[in-house]
Amino acid sequence: MSAEHEQHPLFMPVVFAGGLVFGFGLALSNMAQPEVVLSFLLFEDFGLLFVMFGAAVVTGVTFFGAIRFLDGAPLTGGRYERRLKTLDTNVVVGGGIFGVGWGLSGICPGAAYASIGIGNLPILYGIVGMFVGAYVQGYWRSSTPDAEPAAAKAD
């Protein structure tokens, strides 16, 4: 296995635990229900703002606190860094395409995975669609020159 996490025994358990909490939170906030996301986009219920801000405050405090006060991640020795991407037209074009899809369906990737967990099997139409979309852009961008080789590490 050529993976980057050359294998602290707790690496995968910690990732799994983080996923559990993340998914539990998505289900608790009803974001796993496309109808609830659509009701936000239709201005019927603004609760989604609290989900996003609540989450971003926690990550913000964690990221800036870790960078300021801690040396490196215990399970990998990796340095703590912020999630910074280059701001270019792709961000706007891609964000626009994402917005049309999100507004049409009420689903985004994390919430869609969580939706499987609450037994919402029709969400698989959406998840298959996401893989198709990711494949199409990857196919098409693999055949064009790559302007920013290492830009998209994690998101």
Add this chain to the structure above:
Amino acid sequence: MILEAHALFLAILADPFPNGIAHYAAGGVLVGLGVAIIYLGTGRIAGASTFLESTLSYGSTLSRFQRYRPSRDWRVVFTLGIVIGAGVYAFTLGDGVWVTDVQPWRLFLGGVLVGIGTRVGKGCTSGHGVCGVGSASPASFVGVATFLLIAIGTAQLVQAVGVGI
């Protein structure tokens, strides 16, 4: 736009939070906490949508997907955690199985556009919205503003032309 502003005004006047805010805020804090657990332990920033491309690297040799090879295993584990975590909620505090009434074609077509858009735009609601905003990243502020506005416009338009959920 005028129609939207009018609708927004009416909605805020009526009741902006018909279902309260507690479960929204608590759920959001847990979403952030999930990211924080992984970040503090491993230094990795876990957004949800890279999983799509990193998982495609198991079956495709395209360079676009192979670049995510180093992180693909843990991203599968993260996603499994999300599925099971949501299931734990549904079958403990929640109401058990829940199934959407949104039509399959909307889920599929929306999914295709979400899959293209999140990868071209370098992030989704968790990558830009939670991790990027938490990083005070200008690209993420622009990304979130873009997809929020376009999604609101799209949802209002779809409703206006009479496509029910």
